[in-house]
Amino acid sequence: MLSFVRNYSILPKTIKSLSKEVSSSTNHVQHVKGWIKSVRLLKNIAFIDLQDGTCTDALKVCIPIENSKETEYVRRLKTGQSVSITNAQCKMTPEREQSFELKISEPLKSISIIGNVTLDYPLQKKAHSLSFLRTQPTLKHRSSYLSSLMRFRSHLELSLFNFFQEHDFTKVSPPVLTSSDCEGAGELFKVQSSSRDNDSYFGKPTYLTVSTQLHLEIMAMALSRCYTLTPCFRAERSDTNRHLSEFWMLESEISFVDSVLELTRFVEEMLKNSIKSCYEQKNELLPIITPDNSLTREEILKRWESLLHKAWATISYTEAIGILKKQHAMVPFPNYEPKWGESLQTEHEKWLAGEHFESPVFVTDYPRDCKAFYMKANSEELPGNETVACFDLLVPEMGEIVGGSMREDNYDSLSREMARRKMNSSGELTWYLKLRSEGTIPHGGFGLGLERLASYLFGSHNIKDAIPFHRSASGSIEL
């Protein structure tokens, strides 16, 4: 007897759907297609591992070999070919990792090659190194590891969206083309119409967004809670394993929150919810074999468990500097001495999260001059010691993955701070300031680098692998 979990009638069956549908020991499979991951030819039997990228597991196909014609035929099968398997029997194999395999009886009739590969086809049965795979941008996602990472990222995104939806957030799409540079910080990419004069398409200089926050604040003052997942762009000069010129940022703004601790609690809850959702799907999501320099399956699971079971620490920047200074006195940091008033360096961030807390840690209330103009000032502080109500979430090995703050919602305070920083000289941010004079509200928000989060949770050490085609300072743009 067959039993079907879902109705897949619109499209042909995938290997993933097959695995879910199979529930008995005698199941006829009329049709399945995929790419050959490996072939093993023994004396009287051959095995194909077939993959189609919809799940981690490959589908094992057993082929009895009865004569030399069949041997010859199977010899033509190679890694990378696309093939169609028809008329197979499903055999349950509860004792093995894969719970079932297919068996065909007439290889010449049941296996047909759809698309061949060239003699140069670079992927082989063995697991390739990431540095090799990165040289194969059109083929690398056919490797088990990188296809798992893509499926993982997809799952992660949807789990985040669901969490927002459950909390009455609206998903919005703020513009990528903008005339403002948000934080006044990063290196910008400038945009021109290829067929018109400079700057004339929109009538003024146009840039690619570095953060959608300012626009999101408009939306949060209408919808209370909003979020977006949008590509953001920074013409970075640094090209490290934590930097991309084009990356996807999950940004959110929340109205009617009063303190930075409400934001950190929300972020912790949000991330733990996603990690839990990944954990529940661990068999589907995790790769079986992982390359050097990446966490193994077991290590990833341990990372997730540890993230879920601990309450994440929260300390102020001032406390963090105290801890870092003490450490620096014992074992000096290689490049930077920790000093109150200066940004935390990556080496400080990684040490704090990775070695001191061995856990993600929220660092709050940074000095005003380390952070952007829109962050809400903490009150009652001595001149020179002013801090803002903000946080960075630091995680082991990666450093910062989320940054957020309360936004200055008082017109006069924001106006003074912009003047102090000599901003808005030509009125380009007057619209932003004026939001504070029409039904202003306490609000805050955060931005999360999706590739950094995916990389960290998946235990891969280079965020360039967490996006299908990376753009970075030293990278090519051939594709």
Place this chain on the structure above:
Amino acid sequence: MLSFVRNYSILPKTIKSLSKEVSSSTNHVQHVKGWIKSVRLLKNIAFIDLQDGTCTDALKVCIPIENSKETEYVRRLKTGQSVSITNAQCKMTPEREQSFELKISEPLKSISIIGNVTLDYPLQKKAHSLSFLRTQPTLKHRSSYLSSLMRFRSHLELSLFNFFQEHDFTKVSPPVLTSSDCEGAGELFKVQSSSRDNDSYFGKPTYLTVSTQLHLEIMAMALSRCYTLTPCFRAERSDTNRHLSEFWMLESEISFVDSVLELTRFVEEMLKNSIKSCYEQKNELLPIITPDNSLTREEILKRWESLLHKAWATISYTEAIGILKKQHAMVPFPNYEPKWGESLQTEHEKWLAGEHFESPVFVTDYPRDCKAFYMKANSEELPGNETVACFDLLVPEMGEIVGGSMREDNYDSLSREMARRKMNSSGELTWYLKLRSEGTIPHGGFGLGLERLASYLFGSHNIKDAIPFHRSASGSIEL
């Protein structure tokens, strides 16, 4: 007795959550915040309609007025102010549209103004016209209609994502920065680093993507099924109510499908699934009052019902031209005579879907030279009559909202077609061609303009309202 549907403890209550939680006639509400939509002051009582953008319904707050001090206090309340209401009683009103209202007893204690508005605050109690709202880009989303449209779009996106996930698709993020122009068609936006010489950031000319399809095909040959929702860019010269320079495109590629009818069936199923999901949430999603030039709530519902209850027609381009010619002979189209071999014009598309079929219609198999190079040729056709295995989905009033095709998966055929079109002269598309020599497979896909779909389903007639901050040829980029 109170009963709570969900745990909202991480963040303060929204008006949406309040509506879901209220289930008894005596419910104490400690705290709720929002913006005043309207105030009505009568002799011994006043009413506030409070909105927070999380749902269509405003929350009615009843305020008994007992003395002149309270009258004075309530007189200070104005549309647009953000306020906090504390210590209220919930009263069930099953006889009215809103099933409950709040009642406070001491207005001076229970209502506090968080943020005032200026005397110039442009939004009033009455519904504003869309043309007026478009002049208020920082405030317009506080209107009931446009906030409903934003929530609708958000719901629509998530329903599409869920459908893809249920069908074993992986959500991927192809690049926005690219060196190719995909279809060789549109006007491109060119990108430069603001701090480096022209073209030198990535070492070659860099553009904003007009379609992610070519990159998606790489992913589909690894993951079998993938989709993305990505901003796409066209430096259009035309500025109509159907065009944006920056728009979000839902694109998908599907491996192992063999015919264009599998694609149209999938698209129809996908859209009907989303419409069904919207229909189930109609009370939450639909605006109560709609502006002139937009469908009313009842008309929107009728549109959805009609979309769900009909099977959508499918005709070939050649059949479409036949029908159009017949019509043209009776009532000539204002601008273009329908002719085999030429693209369907918007007036033709709108007439076919809107008047002839009164339903969405898939038009398939367009002449080869009307369409892009990568579409799969139909076989056995006479020279001059060659068509490709493609489709456009036309809907009444809007015209095309989805376009898709089978992709040419044969190396030689694709190579010949590229040569015929004098493409790939400097090898820039060799990587794309070579995909056909490494495990090629029959595959196809489509692209859907999200703003067009949202507009059409929401019955709004200008896609500029379906995106929070529109970018178009004649538009400003002030924000």
